[in-house]
Amino acid sequence: xxxxxxxxxxxxxxxxFSSKLSTLSGKTILLTGASGLIASYLLDIISxxxxxxxxxxxxxxxxxxxxxxxxxxxxxxxxxxxxxITQDIGKPFNIPGKPNIxxxxxxxxxxxxxxEDPIDTIDSNINGTRTILEYAAKNPIEQFIFFSSAEIYGNxxxxxLPTPETYYGNVDxxxxxxxxxxxxxxxxxxxxxxxxxxxxxxxxxxxxxAYGPGIKxxxxxxxxxxxxxxxxxxISLRDKGDARRSFCYISDTIRAILKxxxxxxxxxxxxxxxxMETENLSIYELAELVIxxxxxxxxxxxxxxxxxxxxxxxxxxxxxINKLRSLGFSPKISLEEGLKRLRRYYLEAGxxx
Numbered sequence: 001x002x003x004x005x006x007x008x009x010x011x012x013x014x015x016x017f018s019s020k021l022s023t024l025s026g027k028t029i030l031l032t033g034a035s036g037l038i039a040s041y042l043l044d045i046i047s048x049x050x051x052x053x054x055x056x057x058x059x060x061x062x063x064x065x066x067x068x069x070x071x072x073x074x075x076x077x078x079x080x081x082x083x084x085i086t087q088d089i090g091k092p093f094n095i096p097g098k099p100n101i102x103x104x105x106x107x108x109x110x111x112x113x114x115x116e117d118p119i120d121t122i123d124s125n126i127n128g129t130r131t132i133l134e135y136a137a138k139n140p141i142e143q144f145i146f147f148s149s150a151e152i153y154g155n156x157x158x159x160x161l162p163t164p165e166t167y168y169g170n171v172d173x174x175x176x177x178x179x180x181x182x183x184x185x186x187x188x189x190x191x192x193x194x195x196x197x198x199x200x201x202x203x204x205x206x207x208x209x210a211y212g213p214g215i216k217x218x219x220x221x222x223x224x225x226x227x228x229x230x231x232x233x234x235i236s237l238r239d240k241g242d243a244r245r246s247f248c249y250i251s252d253t254i255r256a257i258l259k260x261x262x263x264x265x266x267x268x269x270x271x272x273x274x275x276m277e278t279e280n281l282s283i284y285e286l287a288e289l290v291i292x293x294x295x296x297x298x299x300x301x302x303x304x305x306x307x308x309x310x311x312x313x314x315x316x317x318x319x320x321i322n323k324l325r326s327l328g329f330s331p332k333i334s335l336e337e338g339l340k341r342l343r344r345y346y347l348e349a350g351x352x353x
Contacts, residue, residue, distance in 0.1 A: 002044065002075060003348035005341050006213045009251040010045050016255065018049065020262045026055040027142075030099035032089055032128070033106030034061035037214050038147070038207070040072050041254050042103070047079055056081045060097050062106065064088050072214055090123030095135040101261075104132050105147040107184075111177060112219035118179035125183035129190050137198035144191070144200050145261060150208035150271060151177075152185045155313030162320035165206065165269050170313045188269065201266040205257060208273035208319055212250030212338060213345035221283060222247065222342070225290045230352055234298045235291060239306035241284030244316040248274045249338030252331045256321075259329045273319040274331045280318045281335065293339050 014021070029046070033039050043061060050056035059082045066086045067073050076082050087093050089106045106128055108114060108121045129146065136144050154171035156163045171181050194200040217223045228235050248256075256272040264270060281289070287300040309315065321329075333341070346352040 001070065001072065001349055003213065003345055005344040005348060006044070009041070009213065009341070010048055013045055013251055013254055013258070014049055017258050017262075018052070020258065021046070021049045021057075022053065023262075024057045024101070025053045026057070027100040028058040028060065028097055030060045030062070030095065030097065030102045030132075032062045032104050032132070033064075033147070034084070035063045035065070035067070035071070035073055036105055036109065037212070037216070037250065038210055038253055038257070039103070039105040040214055041212075041250055042257070043073065043076065043082070045254065047076055047082065050081050059083070060085065060099060062087050062089065062096075064106070088124075089128030089131065090120055091127075093131060095132065095139075098139070100141060101143045101145070102132060102136060102141055103145045103147075104129060107147065108180065109149075110216075110218045110220050114177050114180045118176070121179045122183040125180070125187045126190070129187040133190055133194040133200060136200045137194055142201065143261065143266075144202045145257070146187065146191050146202060146204050148184050148188050148204050148206050148269070149180075150206040150273060150317065150319055151181055152188070152206065154181065155311050155315055157313050161314050161316055162275055162318045163271070164320040165271055165323055192267070195267045203260055203264050203266060204269035205260060206269055206271050206319075207248075207253060208271070208317055209245060209247045210250055210253040211247050212342055214250070215342070221245070221286065222290070222339070225287055226294070226343070226346060226352070229290065229294055229296060229298075233296070234301055235287045236301040237283065237287065237303055239309075240302045240304060241287060241300070242282050242315070244280050244282050244318070245286070246274050246276075246280045246318045247335055247338070248272065248331065249333035249335075249341070252333050255332075256324055256329050259324065259327045263327045268323075270324050271319040271321050272324060273321060274335070275319055275321045276331065276334075277318070279335050280316070286335075289336060289339060293336065293343055
């Protein structure tokens with residue numbers, strides 16, 4: 001389902017990257033995890049831009065589940081330039097077609113999914129990545145774009161906040177979420193090994209907390225807060241809400257990805273997020289902002305009875321994106337503006353009234 005606010009996002013991005021996107025005319029892109037928040041935006045942008053091209057970009061879009069009526073990508077089923085393939089990339093499979101560019105975005109991407117099936121989380125991140133890299137080693141491609149996560153840094157120690165790409169990370173390998181963090185770290189190791197040994201043109205994207213229209217209600221904190229407000233008329237927290245996070249609106253995330261695709265260096269990892277310290281809010285402050293934007297007369301309800309978490313490092317996520325900024329990127333959408341756009345989407349899609 002596409003709504004007016006999504007169309008506005010698409011047009012803003014296309015107006016900035018139209019000439020660059022046109023250089024992909026006639027090429028074939030393999031996109032895994034196509035139904036995810038970020039990948040689905042990329043798919044829509046390419047589909048719209050194809051209308052301007054005499055020789056359109058072809059997409060082989062792999063999804064774990066079939067595209068059905070009224071799903072996020074159902075409007076693209078009849079697009080003759082997109083071939084949808086249902087495939088669990090954690091299981092053995094063959095690469096379809098002969099792609100020029102591979103964008104590997106498939107992964108479980110929320111805490112509830114990690115806990116539901118941690119082994120599948122590991123399989124999709126490691127087995128799927130290796131399968132695609134082995135294809136790229138034997139069949140020369142122009143680019144291999146790997147969607148990693150800035151969560152691989154874990155809880156950074158104070159001197160590394162904001163966190164640069166050079167930070168090695170502070171991760172508890174026995175934590176229930178480690179199935180995601182450690183498998184993403186291993187997948188990055190695979191990417192760099194294949195880059196050095198087989199010259200696979202890898203670019204690694206360490207994406208932090210993207211949100212926006214199309215986000216699923218699957219345990220992510222922003223969608224969770226909107227739905228709690230809708231269902232309960234209030235937002236209750238699991239703890240005091242003092243952990244701090246920096247979120248990045250989907251259009252800025254896409255703009256950053258396109259900057260790296262067209263101007264980034266092979267064999268490099270890039271942080272993607274919003275680095276403005278004014279945007280680095282506590283979970284409590286985020287809940288207050290969602291309430292303000294939703295124009296509700298209610299208060300946030302923290303849980304002071306939850307024992308404090310004992311962690312080594314800072315319970316904060318704030319990236320240093322100087323490397324990305326050196327390519328000419330800067331975030332455009334503030335958290336407040338992004339949340340307003342997300343609320344518009346919920347209203348336009350009929351999730352809120």
